[in-house]
Amino acid sequence: MPAEWHTGNANDEGDQHRGWMLGHFIEPSDSLRATGDLEVKWGVHPAGQTRPEWTAGEKRTTLLILVSGTFRLDLPGESVTLQRQGDYAVWGPGTDHSWHAVADAVVVTVRWPSLA
Template structure:
């Protein structure tokens, strides 16, 4: 059997890495999910949960995609509320961010490249 494929569950697989299921922090022994090209996170956030502090000095490009709920993203250049399934926002290096789940929310975050920050 080829070792360059994988099937799993995002919620289960992300438990070891705060929701991240692809990226540089996945051990090479875990196979194809270990990569420096991209990071993917499955985020399940109860209403009222928020980031403790602003994330600053970002060196990657990021996309946040709403699966369900209502999720506010605060960027150093403005704020956006994702409220319709499929709403998303993309921001580049140098833009600081913070967030809050206004309702129980599920989001997918994609960042590239996958680098130590």
């Protein structure tokens, strides 16, 4: 019978998949975290860290929530700075994006569905 619950640490478990803790890429034997429904990431970004290339052709909807720090999200034609705990942004499929950690930042990212 598969496990009915799981506990862990986002920093430790996320290291295996660049911060992603739930999604299609988790080993199938980990039935609670392996899913095609969504992906969840715990992102720890030091000040100055930038995604140099833009993500293009995205086929998922994305939610980004600021836990701490200051984080700039670059979207076509606009940049949004998340600076208050709980600030968030949501964007849909086909929206290109990039980002920059203005100050040390922790963010939670949720994408759906989880696609290979």
